[in-house]
Amino acid sequence: METITINQCPLCGKSHTYNLEVERSFVIKMFTANETRERPKPVRITRIFYCPIKESEYQGNLTMYETSDRQIKNVTVKGIADE
Amino acid sequence: MSDQENPLIVVENVTEVTPHNKALYETGKSLLIDSITTGREFCKFMITVSTSAIPIHLGLLKFVLPEKYTLTFNQGIITVIPAVIFLIASIVFTVGYYPQIGKFSLDITEEIERERNKTIKRRKKITIWGFVIFIVATLAMIFCLTYILTDLNKNAS
Numbered sequence: 001m002e003t004i005t006i007n008q009c010p011l012c013g014k015s016h017t018y019n020l021e022v023e024r025s026f027v028i029k030m031f032t033a034n035e036t037r038e039r040p041k042p043v044r045i046t047r048i049f050y051c052p053i054k055e056s057e058y059q060g061n062l063t064m065y066e067t068s069d070r071q072i073k074n075v076t077v078k079g080i081a082d083e
Numbered sequence: 084m085s086d087q088e089n090p091l092i093v094v095e096n097v098t099e100v101t102p103h104n105k106a107l108y109e110t111g112k113s114l115l116i117d118s119i120t121t122g123r124e125f126c127k128f129m130i131t132v133s134t135s136a137i138p139i140h141l142g143l144l145k146f147v148l149p150e151k152y153t154l155t156f157n158q159g160i161i162t163v164i165p166a167v168i169f170l171i172a173s174i175v176f177t178v179g180y181y182p183q184i185g186k187f188s189l190d191i192t193e194e195i196e197r198e199r200n201k202t203i204k205r206r207k208k209i210t211i212w213g214f215v216i217f218i219v220a221t222l223a224m225i226f227c228l229t230y231i232l233t234d235l236n237k238n239a240s
Contacts, residue, residue, distance in 0.1 A: 002092065010097050020092065040091070048100065048108055059104055061095040 003081045012053040017081040023073040040065035122206035126179035133173035137166045140224050168220035179209035
């Protein structure tokens with residue numbers, strides 16, 4: 001489980017930390033010289049977050065980075081971590 | 084702008100939910116809530132359809148047969164088969180409509196999700212079987228009427 005902190009909630013203005021379940025697929029492959037130069041590719045996703053103070057939802061645009069051997073399959077917000 | 088614990092996850096911006104995403108979110112919410120009741124309502128509807136198909140079948144037979152006509156043994160058997168299959172279909176749908184027993188805690192979301200998925204899978208299997216039986220019964224009804232009509236035509240000529 002990974003966590004992210006949203007410093008300023010658009011609804012209440014406070015900070016919230018959320019648990020994120022990131023599903024990744026691991027690819028086993030031969031390591032070549034090209035692979036060492038590989039730069040992680042950005043993956044942009046939008047997820048709905050729940051503000052526990054205003055008891056309402058807001059959205060956050062996240063950028064995650066994946067490589068050819070560690071691809072992102074799914075990202076799920078698994079509730080608030082700082083409760 | 085916000086920071087993050089994980090260096091591979093960057094929070095770009097946070098805003099109130101856009102109207103489009105709000106609509107999508109509401110759609111997802113209703114899909115999640117309605118997915119159990121949809122299967123149950125379908126079973127309820129199909130019980131009515133299957134049971135009412137029996138008098139329709141008998142009514143069509145009465146319409147096709149001449150007055151005071153007595154069916155032969157073979158004709159009798161063929162006439163009864165679709166009605167019996169419709170009855171089996173309605174029993175299958177009744178099993179699907181029957182409340183399911185399950186145990187879960189409202190505090191453990193995984194348990195709720197597991198029970199929900201179990202109910203949906205079970206009902207999906209039953210509705211598919213029920214619908215296949217219903218189609219077989221409909222085809223049997225068409226076959227039965229065609230058979231009786233050709234038999235009557237043969238006897239008349």
